[in-house]
Amino acid sequence: MSAAKAVYPIQILRQTVDISALANNYAAKLLLCHQRGPSGHHIAAGIHAHMIASGFIPRGHIRNRLIDIYSKSSRLSYAEKLFDEIPEPDIVARTTMIASYSASGSPNLAKEIFEKTPLRIRDTVCYNAMIASCCHGNDGHAAVRLFNEMRRKRFEPDCFTFTSTLAALALIATREEQCKQMHCVVLKSGCGLVTSVLNALLSAYVKCAFSPFVSSSSLFASARKLFDEMPVKDKLSWTTMITGHVRNKDLDSAREVFDSMDQDLVVAWNSMISGYVQEGLVVKVFEMFRKMQSLGVKYDDFTYTNALSACADWSLILHGKQIHAYILRIEAKPPTDFMVSVTNALISLYWKCGKVHQARNIFDAACTKDLVSWNAMLSAYVSVGEIDEAKAIFDEMYEKNVLSWTVMISGLAQHGLGEEALKLFNRMKSCGLEPCDYAFSGAITSCAVLASLEQGRQLHGQLIRLGFDSSLSAGNALITMYARCGALDAAYKAFLTMPCLDSVSWNAMIAALGQHGHGAKATELYEEMLEEYILPDRITFLTVLSACSHAGLVDEGKKYFESMKEVYGITPCEDHYARLVDLLARSGRLTEAQNVIQTMPFEAGSQIWEALLSGCRLHGNMDLGVRAAEKLFDMIPKHDGTYILLANMFAAAGRWDSVATVRKFMRDRGVKKEPGCSWLEVEKKVHVFLVDDAVHPEIHQVYKYLEVFVLRLRELGYVPDTKYVLHDIVSEQKEQSLSTHSEKLAVVYGLLKLPREATIRVFKNLRICGDCHNAIKFMSKAESREIIVRDVKRFRHFKDGECSCGDYW
């Protein structure tokens, strides 16, 4: 091999007169360069330079060799230049160029050369190159067409033809007969015993088995038969068969093949382990992991990432830490960087186990980070709600992909920053990135947060145009968006038109019905879900219980609560108990609610006491109410809701002295009430109104209308209810100004600005007050309009002087 390294004495070469000897010399040297691989490629460029310097023009096989070497060393432009200089390229030159274009990802240029090649000079190798190029360009159908063409034209397929064409079949993966036909052709040819061809055939069978158009069992049977009869099985044969079974979720068959394996292949171990990880069989994962060690099978990066992701998914921080320690001890000596993928698996292990700080340490210590590392860190901060940190990471990223944007958009949306999320979604598009369906889900959620129905509808339209309308995540987001924008019918329609549903879809729809006060329909849908064999989870029960609570279905709710543990084996958490207490307290069964609190397996938290307190306010149980309030003052002294509920409870009973005491309390402790505000969308713009608003540009028109309107409402029987004065109190002097609650202003604005037939949808950040509730009932009658109000807890539909809540608070 030292010849390739030799220095070429130019003087000697120049003296050579005999051109053919010179050519032979060059040819021999280039052959050596070719055989040496990448390092030889560099030398070949030097030889070429030498040719130019000495006036030697490369032709024939020397030129072809140079083209080949240049394309393999990613100097495609040199190869192209040499090729273009040939007046009448021979078949080798053309084939070489086809292969070059294929390798550099330009299948169209390869095709151009192929098509310009006259049939009389074509050969099998040339077809092979072109078939491979089609596979490379993901056009399996074109590859199969070429294969058929070459057989029609009586070219003899060889091993390479078969492997490429079989790869094409695996790519299109639609028809079983095609695999079987090809199998016959292979057997009849001389390649029926060649392992690489049989591997390709095996892989085609297995890939076709995942196509929705064929029955996988018969294809797997054929694949298995082929596999069992293979005279020589190599690494690829074993792993293809094992991963085939794993991807078919048939772990038993996979294991059977695995156990019959006569060699120790890390890849096979990894495939088996990843199957167990995906099915959540943690015990099996660790069993395999330990067995590898005792048998002396060396772990690779895939083994580690597999095992670590099992730990992450099951929050097995102790196991994860052990593996981490093992890696540090065995694999790398800090600060040497270990495989990036392992670093990434560690980052995700720590944050998924709630240790974001540790994750950050690993992130900071890593010498090399890739996009996955950055995205993992971004997700970590989003998951714990550290939005500022997440933003910092996002801004710092030198490279972002659709996934990065998706995480950030939905992160913002989840934390209530709907406007910012939508801005980011648009920025993403203006950066020239095509949002995927997950990115859309984030944007749609933002519309739900903002209650912006128009923007939501527009996104829905875009979704359909881009062909994402069958996406599960986007569909689920749409259900919630429509429901939270007050368009329950649209939500239901989205639910019904989805091609497939998962538990999230059902939960979303049940929640939607519940929030809109249709408790009976919500429970009906829940029963339907069970009939579809979808198992309820802890969120299903949260939504079903709230639905029952809003609709006063006390006994049903209790029944569902009982079934949770007894039938479905889900242990109720604090939120479940809080909903049970709410259900009982709201319906006036306060003693029963109290019993639940006393017999619960844990100490009641603030959610539960608040549920009890609001029940007491509703049913005027002062003693119990005060006790609940005291608990809340201990637990969350700065929370304004407690003071307001308590004050309203006293006000309703006319105990004004106590009201004053509560208010003084609040002032002394420096607790500020969250100011009430309401908003609605008019012509794609969101209009916000505050209590006693003086900011909105058209507020005077609203007041003017309201003044006359109230008189008309009084004629219909509306009596302002002064006991709700305190609900929305901001300061002393506002006490008398009942008529200026923000929800009233927003509804009146809607009456003034929206078209006659349009439904008015108003959103409020706090709970609607009793007087407004009453007034809006009259408004809906006086104007014959449908008015929908979403407060912090639920939706109310006002129509013909009635509210969908049936006055059940």
Next chain:
DNA sequence: CTAGGGTTAG
């Protein structure tokens, strides 16, 4: 041929 980063429901 295998792994590490995403979404939607309360």
